[in-house]
Amino acid sequence: MQRTHGQVIRxxxxxxxxxxxxxxxxxxxxxxxLTRVARLDAQVPACTTGRTALVLSGGGAKGFAHLGVIRALxxxxxxxxxxxxxxxxxxxxALYASGYSPVEVDSISRASSLSALFEDNExxxxxxxxxQVPLLMWEEGDRGLSLQSPTVREGDANALLSxxxxxxxLFARGEFDRLPIPFRAVATDLETRATVVLDSGDLAxxxxxxxxxxxxxxxxxxxxxxxxxGGLSANIPVGVARSLPGVTRVxxxxxxxxxLNAEELAEGPLAVAxxxxxxxxxxxxxxxxxxxxxxxxxxxxxxxxxxxPRALxxxRLRGRRAADSTLPRAPCLPRAPRRTPELxxxxxxxxxxxxxxxxxxxxxxxxxxxxGPLDEQALSRELARLSQVDAYRAVWLNPAGExxxxxxxxxxxxxxxxxxxxxxIYDNDLGSRLxxxxxxxxxxxxxxxxxxxxxxxxxxxxxxxxxxRYFGAVRSRxxxxxxxxxxxxxxxxxxxxxxxxxxxxxxxxxxxGLEREFSAGWVLSGGFDGRLWLDSTRSFDPDASDDxxxxxxxxxxxxxxxxxVTATTEVIWSASFQRVSGEYxxxxxxxxxxxxxxxxxxxxxxxxxxxxxxxxxxEGFPGHPTEGVRGDRELFGSLQGDLPLxxxxxSLRALLAAGRSAIGTESVLEDxxxxxxxLGVGIDTPLAVVRFExxxxxxxxxxxxxxxxxxx
Numbered sequence: 001m002q003r004t005h006g007q008v009i010r011x012x013x014x015x016x017x018x019x020x021x022x023x024x025x026x027x028x029x030x031x032x033x034l035t036r037v038a039r040l041d042a043q044v045p046a047c048t049t050g051r052t053a054l055v056l057s058g059g060g061a062k063g064f065a066h067l068g069v070i071r072a073l074x075x076x077x078x079x080x081x082x083x084x085x086x087x088x089x090x091x092x093x094a095l096y097a098s099g100y101s102p103v104e105v106d107s108i109s110r111a112s113s114l115s116a117l118f119e120d121n122e123x124x125x126x127x128x129x130x131x132q133v134p135l136l137m138w139e140e141g142d143r144g145l146s147l148q149s150p151t152v153r154e155g156d157a158n159a160l161l162s163x164x165x166x167x168x169x170l171f172a173r174g175e176f177d178r179l180p181i182p183f184r185a186v187a188t189d190l191e192t193r194a195t196v197v198l199d200s201g202d203l204a205x206x207x208x209x210x211x212x213x214x215x216x217x218x219x220x221x222x223x224x225x226x227x228x229x230g231g232l233s234a235n236i237p238v239g240v241a242r243s244l245p246g247v248t249r250v251x252x253x254x255x256x257x258x259x260l261n262a263e264e265l266a267e268g269p270l271a272v273a274x275x276x277x278x279x280x281x282x283x284x285x286x287x288x289x290x291x292x293x294x295x296x297x298x299x300x301x302x303x304x305x306x307x308x309p310r311a312l313x314x315x316r317l318r319g320r321r322a323a324d325s326t327l328p329r330a331p332c333l334p335r336a337p338r339r340t341p342e343l344x345x346x347x348x349x350x351x352x353x354x355x356x357x358x359x360x361x362x363x364x365x366x367x368x369x370x371x372g373p374l375d376e377q378a379l380s381r382e383l384a385r386l387s388q389v390d391a392y393r394a395v396w397l398n399p400a401g402e403x404x405x406x407x408x409x410x411x412x413x414x415x416x417x418x419x420x421x422x423x424x425i426y427d428n429d430l431g432s433r434l435x436x437x438x439x440x441x442x443x444x445x446x447x448x449x450x451x452x453x454x455x456x457x458x459x460x461x462x463x464x465x466x467x468x469r470y471f472g473a474v475r476s477r478x479x480x481x482x483x484x485x486x487x488x489x490x491x492x493x494x495x496x497x498x499x500x501x502x503x504x505x506x507x508x509x510x511x512x513g514l515e516r517e518f519s520a521g522w523v524l525s526g527g528f529d530g531r532l533w534l535d536s537t538r539s540f541d542p543d544a545s546d547d548x549x550x551x552x553x554x555x556x557x558x559x560x561x562x563x564x565v566t567a568t569t570e571v572i573w574s575a576s577f578q579r580v581s582g583e584y585x586x587x588x589x590x591x592x593x594x595x596x597x598x599x600x601x602x603x604x605x606x607x608x609x610x611x612x613x614x615x616x617x618x619e620g621f622p623g624h625p626t627e628g629v630r631g632d633r634e635l636f637g638s639l640q641g642d643l644p645l646x647x648x649x650x651s652l653r654a655l656l657a658a659g660r661s662a663i664g665t666e667s668v669l670e671d672x673x674x675x676x677x678x679l680g681v682g683i684d685t686p687l688a689v690v691r692f693e694x695x696x697x698x699x700x701x702x703x704x705x706x707x708x709x710x711x712x
Contacts, residue, residue: 050248051081052334053241054096056089058231059255060213060304063088064312065297067109068319069253071102078333080251082182084241086230089253090185090210094203098168099180099340106316112164124153124561125437126390126419127523128451128466128483131712132435134421135687154217155415156387158394161204163384166376166397169203171341174400176200180339184244185210186230186237190219195233197240198222202396202411238286249291249332253319255299293330297322308644310592347374348405355392355412356472363395369408388519391415391472414472417441425688425709429626433457435712441470455712462487468515478514481525485509489610494628497701505610507533511555521561529555529572535609547608551576577606583617596640600659604632615661618711622657622676622695623702626711631661635668642682649684653693674699 054073056066066089073079085093095105125133162169168179176183176199185198185206198206201222209220209227219228234240241250288294297319302311327333350369352360364370366389367382386395394413401407421437436454443450449470454463466483486508493501513527535547553574560567564587572579585598602613613634620626621636636659644651655678660668680693688709696702 051244051246052249052251052332052336053244053247054080054083054093055236055238055241055250055252056083056085056093057236057252057254057256058087058089058229059235059299060088061307061311062255062297062299062302062304062315063092064109065255065299065315065319065322066092066253067102067106068316068321069295069297069323070096070105072320072323072327073251073333074102076327076333077335078327079336079338080181080334081336082184082241082244082247084184084186084237084244085210086186086235086237087211087213089255090207090230094165094168094183094185094207097176097179097181097183098165098171098203100167108164112160124156124390124521125421126439126451127517127561128439128449128464128468129421129437129453130559130561132421132423132437132453132455133710133712134435134437135423135709137419137421139416139420140418153387155390155393157217158204158208158413159384159387161208162386162395162397163380165204165207166380166383167343169397169399170343170376170406172203172399173344173402173406174200174202174398176203176206178341179203180341181336184237184240186234186240187212187220187222187225187227188230188232188234190226190228193233195230195237195240196225196227202398205394205396205398208394236285242286249289249293249334251293251295251330251334253295253297253323255297255315255319291332293326293333295322295326308592342404343376344374344399344401344406345404346406347371347408348401349407350410351408352410352412355414358472359412362472363410363412367395369410374406385519388521415441423709423712425711426707427626427711428704428706429620429628430460430711431458433460433712443467447471458490459492460487460489462489478516481511481513481515481527483511485511487610491609491630492625492627493630494625497624497628503536503609505533505535505608507531507608507610513555520565522558523560524558526556527554529553529574531574531576533608533610549576549608577604577608577611579604579607579611581613592644594642596642598636598638598640600634600636602632602634607632613661615659616657619655620705621659621674621697622655622678622705623697623699624676624695625703626705628703629661631663631666633662633666633668635660651682651684652680653682653691654679655693655695672699678705680705 054070056063070092083093083097085091092105092109095108096102100108171180172178187196187198187206187209188194189196198209205220205222209222210230212218212220212228214228214232219226221227230237235256236252236254238250238252241247299315299318302315347370350360350364350371352363366386367379368375369379383395386392391414392412393415396411396413398409398411399406400409417440419437419439423435424432425435426432434456438452440450442448447470449468451466451468452464455461462485464483464485466481468481469479471479488504488506490502490504492499493503508531510530511527513525515523515525517523529552531551533547533549551574553572553576555570555572557568557570559569566585567583569582570580579602581602583598583600585596588595600617604611604613612630612632614627615621615624615629615631615634616636616638618626619638621629636657638655638657640653640655642651642653656676657678658673658675660673662668662670674697676695676697678693678695680691683690691705691707693705694702695705
């Protein structure tokens with residue numbers, strides 16, 4: 001090769017050598033990446049043989065992030081060999097293991113409101129206690145009275161779990177290894193604090209035991225164990241998973257909380273309570289092993305009991321993001337084959353234990369649980385409706401057998417025969433009020449239900465005691481009832497916004513008739529109504545005479561237990577006086593906001609003072625003292641809005657109202673009507689809602705409304 005004036009001139013021999021050099025360079029560049037890959041492969045250990053367990057931690061509402069994790073797994077075609085879950089992790093894990101796709105699990109969690117298992121709800125209390133709603137409640141158990149929370153509907157939760165996990169229960173038939181993905185629920189023995197791994201029995205009951213949050217749900221007895229939340233002993237059950245036969249790798253979805261710092265703890269008692277919960281459910285983490293995948297979801301800022309739709313949607317998204325950033329780097333994702341067991345098509349036998357001798361027939365009536373064809377969807381719907389049956393705390397189906405026929409070895413947990421409750425409320429116009437309630441469903445070992453409700457306050461005290469025939473779960477029968485009511489009340493009389501007197505009223509009422517309870521909480525009652533009363537007005541009007549009277553007539557009443565829909569219609573008719581009244585309210589949810597329209601109407605003739613209508617009822621009228629406007633005729637309408645702020649306990653409240661109260665021959669359709677607005681805030685505390693609101697009316701009156709709890 002010759003170089004002339006900076007140019008390269010190749011001879012024929014030089015051209016062949018150049019081709020060889022170029023070819024060598026190309027081959028060398030092709031081999032270098034291969035040698036690098038070989039070196040990397042040599043550094044990464046080969047995937048070990050054995051099973052991979054998906055481990056889902058506890059964490060309350062934060063556990064909804066698990067839904068995003070399993071969706072990320074599914075998007076990569078990964079499928080674990082076994083699922084191990086604690087508390088909320090057991091709920092999500094059992095659904096996933098039951099053969100539902102991650103999308104279906106997410107849909108079920110939304111449609112069935114799984115968050116309601118842990119939310120505070122309007123309590124369902126015995127009708128003999130209405131309208132009292134206890135803050136604390138004791139119930140008789142195997143070892144005497146135990147303290148319970150009335151704001152978590154345990155019967156509702158058990159019914160929901162039985163309905164949601166019916167398909168998995170039918171697949172498993174008592175053995176969780178039969179599920180499309182084998183499953184283990186982790187619980188804690190309360191007597192020893194030992195970890196208990198549930199691999200058989202009723203699937204819904206196992207999940208219920210694993211998620212029995214202390215002081216929220218009663219422990220669940222399975223065999224010789226009294227079981228509570230698995231997070232008390234194994235909140236991230238990696239050790240449980242590794243102890244299972246054949247498990248060599250784990251994929252961990254961790255949504256557990258972290259301890260708060262000093263600044264966060266200074267926020268108040270609720271922050272301290274959160275810190276105690278973290279300590280209670282925190283154990284030393286298990287060291288990772290080769291092949292393990294650890295997904296730590298960022299749940300900072302989320303509360304264990306914040307089940308607002310906004311928070312849950314954000315948690316789902318955070319779970320998906322955490323998994324998407326971790327799983328693609330995992331060297332050994334599991335590829336377990338999909339199994340689809342066959343569902344049974346008929347019921348072979350039904351055995352019922354734990355209830356009364358007639359419960360077999362009752363369950364056949366309520367659930368259609370009888371020998372013959374099996375309709376899974378219909379049975380699931382009826383199981384969910386068991387929440388409306390106060391006679392049962394839980395009905396666990398315990399399916400068993402093989403082949404096309406399933407055998408149900410149903411175990412019933414009847415409702416407690418004796419309950420007691422207490423509550424306290426405050427209103428800045430009406431003062432403080434203490435309530436005490438008691439219920440005995442088997443008075444003197446007879447089928448008589450005795451209910452008692454006592455209310456004490458400076459202005460008003462009353463006692464209600466009743467006897468009813470207790471039919472348990474059977475609703476189709478008329479129940480005889482005898483109810484006595486004694487009341488003494490100092491009623492404040494206002495004129496032009498000023499207090500002019502406070503007469504004392506006394507009344508005794510006896511009702512004897514029949515009642516019938518229908519679905520959705522409706523109760524119809526009718527019968528004899530007898531009354532004696534004495535109204536003393538001389539305390540503020542010396543020229544007035546006391547109003548003393550008696551009546552004997554009839555009463556008809558239709559009411560629905562307070563909840564999403566509240567309704568009461570009552571007619572009392574006698575020769576001495578007549579009274580017709582109605583009140584209706586419905587809750588509508590628009591995103592995070594709640595709108596509640598309410599209508600009240602009343603008409604009376606010859607009414608004693610204590611039976612008149614306070615305009616607006618217990619909620620009062622904006623701008624006026626509570627029960628400050630009274631009459632023997634009423635027409636009232638209102639629209640209330642409640643908007644939570646940031647998913648926390650604080651909410652904005654607004655009430656628009658219009659109404660008219662009339663006396664004597666006046667008509668509520670005549671002028672003057674008054675309108676009113678009340679604005680303020682509500683604070684949802686662990687015990688009660690605290691309200692601070694200011695109202696004003698078109699008649700130029702204004703008033704501060706302060707209330708703690710729900711008035712009765």
